[in-house]
Amino acid sequence: MPSKSSSSSRQQSSKSCCCCFSMRTLGFLAAFLALFSALYSYLDARLDQFYIFDQEQLHQISQRAVSNHGNDTRSMVNYIVKELEQSVPSTYVNTEEEWVFNNAGGAMGAMYIIHASITEYLIVFGTAIGTEGHTGRHTADDYFNILHGTQLAYVPGEFEPEVYPPGSVHHLRRGEVKQYKMESSCFALEYARGWIPPMLFFGYADTFSSTLDFPTLWATTRITGREMISNLLKMKL
Known part of the structure; x- marks a missing residue:
């Protein structure tokens, strides 16, 4: 032993x-x-070095789309994509119009991803019947360029809503949070610049906590991943 x-x-x-x-x-x-x-x-x-889009330019394009096409949202989207193909390298613009549902913060709408990379995304987001929810607290600045309809926003302590009609822009600053509402049909050109990957957790959370819509989750992941990887291969962070 x-x-x-x-x-x-x-x-x-x-x-x-x-x-x-x-x-x-x-x-x-x-x-x-x-x-x-x-x-x-x-x-x-040094994030500014990686951006290829300019919010002021996007706002001007959105305003021209509203001015030229009024309530014809379909024509506005086509106009914006054609303008972007001419104003930025076309290889960074996804012209394949793939609409998918998006559930985030309790709100529901649909989006068309025009560009997605590590530091930027550009989408058309909206709904034809209205929605309401939580903006999320993000690692990027978010610019909501209203094309059609009206968006309302609210912050604690205020007693009147922020009102954003067509042609206006709602800037949600990095790290801030609001309640927002689209009372009826509303679409916007949404541009985010900053760190995009952490925002995906907010975009995916409702799938696991409420909707269990995994086909939509897969479609969103496939399109976003394809665009991000494609842009990384072009040395676009």
Whole structure:
């Protein structure tokens, strides 16, 4: 039989190995977090270098679409996409009009993804019957260029709604949050710039907590992933 001293020695050796492994693991995690934080800070301070869209230009295009096509939302969307093909490199514009439902923050509508990359997305979002929900608190600035209908927004402490008619833009600043409502038919050219991947968690959450609409989740993932990977291959962050 092994002696008590040898058994105790093996136990101490095992504890020592576990302790060393834990210390190495913690050291690796600390180094990784430090490196990630440094890289994030470096890139976050230089995000403007990666943008290919300009919000002021998008707003002007949206206003021209409203002015030229009135309540014909279909014609507005076609007009905007053609304008974008001429004003930015056409390889960054998805002209394949693939509409999918979008449930996020309790609101429901549909979207057409014109561009999706790590630092930007540009979509047409809206609904023909109205909706209401939570904007989400995001890692990007969001610009909602109203094409048709009216959007209402509310922040705690106010007693009157913010009102955004056609031709106007609702800017939801990075990190802020509001309640919003489209009382009836409303469509907008929505542009977000900042860190886009973290926003996907908000866009997916309702699928797992309420709708269980996994075919729509797959369609959204397929289109978004295709566009993001395609733009990364073009060196577009």
